[in-house]
Each structure stands twice: as structure tokens, then as C-alpha cells.
Amino acid sequence: MFEIRIHSRGGQGGVTAARLLALAAIHDGKYATAAPFYGAERRGAPIVSFVRIDDKPIRIYSQIRKPDMVIVLDASVMDVVDVLDGLKSGGNVLVNSAHAREFKGFRSSHVDLTGIALKENLVVAGSPILNTPVIGALAKAGIVSADSAKKAIREMFSDERNVTAAESAYQELSA
């Protein structure tokens, strides 16, 4: 089982990112669950969502304690939340950032999702859309296939710019 924790702020699309990722994994022929953690959320507050991907049906409902991968959609969350909490040794941290970030004992990669969204003018209510480009980055990272990523995005969004943004993120993800 591969377990992913997504950190974002309320309203940034972290829950939709989890849903897209799970849907793409299902299109890959795997089992997947996406679960937002519901606390007393409001727009702008740090939130977490969870995605589990496995070859067998998933029977776990409790929160992910020891993720294989952490995704940070808003780097400012790192000032208030320990995003590395429980991350498996050598686990992967993917950060929405124009600059490389180093995390001792973990692998890291970065991609400027905000810049990509702004370039495509993917903005809703003043916020850049991060959840479709991040799926492109995750396809590059090998979590889901590129075809399934695009299929999932097209099923949920009719605006083709979402796919273009995902393709950009695929290209731009740091090695």
C-alpha cells in the first residue's frame, strides 16, 4: 500500500487533488481511497487529506500516520505544521515551490504549481487552481500513469486548460 498525505489550506483544492489522484489510480486498475480529515475547517486554515493506493481493496479508515509521500500545496503551511510528521525514512516530499527545498533524511522535489496555474489563467475566486497541475507532477513521479491522470482530470473538469497545466507540471517537476 502506498500512502500519501496532502497538506494545503482550506479552499486550495487539496480535497479535490486527493479525489483526482484516487480516481487516476483506479483508472490504472488499482484500488484507492481519498479521505479529507474533517476538523473545524474554514477557508485559509491548514488542512490535510489522505490518499491510499493498493493492489487490493483498502480496509483502513483511520488517518495515515506513516505516509510514504507528503505533498505540500502551500509552502506557508510548513511554518505552522510539521509536514514531515511520521513520514517514512527516505520518503518523498513534493512541494509547490519555484525553488528546491531540502529535507534531511527525505527525498524532495518541487514544481511551481502556482506559477503554472497563473500562466494558464486557472484562477477561481482569486485562487490559482493547484489540484489539476499537481496530478501531472504526480504522474511524472510515477504515482499514477500520465494517461490515467489526464483521463481523471477530463472526467472532473471540462476546461482543457487543466490538462495543459498538468502537462506543464509533468515537464517541470524537478528530478
Next chain:
Amino acid sequence: MKKIATGNKAVAEAVKQAVPGVVAAYPITPQTEVVEQVAEFVSSGELKSRYIAVESEHSAMAACIGASITGTRTFTATSSHGLLYMHEMTNWAAGARLPIVMANINRSLGPGWNIWAEHTDALQERDTGWLQVYVSTVQEAYDATLMAFRIAEHNDVLLPVMVNLDGFLLSHIMQPLDTIDISDFIPPCHLPHAIDVKNPAGYGGLTGPDQQFRFRWDIERSMRDSVKVIAETEREFARRFGRKYGFTEDYLCSDADVIIIAMGTLGKEAEVAVDLLRREGIKAGSMRLRWLRPFPNLNLKGKQVVVIDRDYSFGRGGILATEIMAQTKEDVFSVIAGLGGQEVTYEDIAEFVRKRRIGTEFWFGVTNHV
């Protein structure tokens, strides 16, 4: 067709396919998505139902009762305090022998103001004459809702059915959902005592001490008959659509020394605890209780039993543990865990089994008084 859906949306999908004549509901967290989605189906024309936006849950159930007595299929959904607010009318629905189907998204009761999963809401409806099923996956939420209509409306049952989903844990999780073409799986609704303007009759008249007990017994007789109707319906569902269900879902029970019994998502997560314990050499099994009413015959002979209650009856104990002990005449290790959405992992469940003390009760997380 394979898609991804929340537990709430899965219920709404099933309702769309069952095509109730009337839906009357009031939104409440974490059930809101069910009624939003059903209302959207009605407004888009995908579902040809009359949707009544009522001002309270009491009115929702009253409207369902009024609609159901005309012989039309009816559906509602609620949670927690909404269910409690219906309580007078839920009794009436069962007593009037109306096959209403309700999704209840299990949630804790206040105070404190808590919106997370607990079973005490539905269990306070235990004695109303409603059938109750507890589900554990998005797929099962869909399948059980479809089957609920057929079971409720069966001529040997004619009692309302409540489909229970854990708040947030199941109502809001996204999992694969395979929707099916149900064809004629749910026959047209036929209520033998429906209002008929050509044959006027009185409803809800004064019923004296020489009659009332007969009506009560008749509910119990149908409740007993519902056992075979449930089994038949689940068998037929498996034959046509390939997914098997039963009164319990048993996982590695036959050779087990110790069996974990729980309902809802905890009952599913318990299977992972069983795998963990088996690797340590502990012969554990999981028996996830699906139907609480009618209460099934559980075969627990020679087994040690660990019951996890996500509920409580103050002054008595875990409600599930109490029911099981009454039926089997055997002591259990009674664990109270998951109240108000308290996080319980498969590792916690495995620890309950390792540290079991049959004949005692254990409150998870409580080390001293508040």
C-alpha cells in the same frame, strides 16, 4: 460503470435508481450531501420524484408517512439530532407499517457539539420497529440502499428500513463505486393498506386495550419474517450482480480462538487487525455485524469475543456488547471506542485483542475521570 464516489453520493445514486415517488428531507451535517445530490437529480429531471423541502426532520418523517400511506415509494435521510427530532414519527412509520427507506449518517449526540461518527443516534431508534443495517464501504452503501427498498416493501415485511453509514469516515470518503443496471430488481411498490378513494377507510383511529397488543405482535411477526426476506434479497442480489452480503461479514472466523465484533467502518478496519494478529500467532477473526434489527443468530460457541461499541447505554454498557451477551449467554470483553469520532486504528484494535480481559469493560483512551 466504475467511478469514484463518497458514501453520501453512493446513497443518492441508489435512490435515483429506486425512483421514489416522494423524497422529503432536511439537511444536517454530515448527511447534507445526500439530500443535495437527490435534490439535484430531481431538479435536473434525472429523477422523477416529488422533492419536499420541509422545515424540520419531524416534518420530513411526517411527510414521508403521508406520502407512503398513498402507496408510493418514499425516501429520507438524516443524522444525529435530526434523527432524534424524528423519533415520535419514526415510531409512527413502523406502527403504520410503512416501508419508508432512510439513510442515517451516524453522528454523535450533543453536548458537546460534535459532528463526528458514533452509533448512539441510530441505537436510540433500536426499539421503534425499523430494520437497521450498518454498512462499511461506499459500494456497500449503494448496494444496501437498493436492497433496503425491496426488503421494506416486501409483503411479508412492510416495515421501514434504516441504512446506517459512519459520519465522515464513510459519508465523506471517496472509494470506487460500481453502479449497476438494476432492471426489475426492485418490484413496483405495492402497499396493501394504501389509501383508496374508492374504498374509504379510517387510519390511526382509537385502538383499545383489547387490540393494541395484536398490532404490536404483528410488527414482531413481520420483523421475524424479515429474516428470510433479507436473506432471499441478498441471495438474489449476489446472483444478479455478483456482490455477496449477509447478516454478518465474517473474516477468518471458522478457526479463530478470538472474534472481534464491531459495526460499520470499525468492523472493516478490524480485518486489518486480524491480519496483524495472525502474523503474531494469535488466531483472531472478525465478525462485522451488518443487521442490528432483526438481530441475527450469532454462532460464537467456543470463541472468546471482543466487542467494540461505538455507542453506550449509560448505567448498563456498550449496547452491542449487551445484545450479544443476552443472546449468547457468554461474557465478552467490551471495548468502548470511537465515540464522537475518536480515532481508532487497526493497531489499536489489535491491542484490544492482545489485552483482552473477558468479562470486563474497557473505555479506550480514558485513564482517569474528565
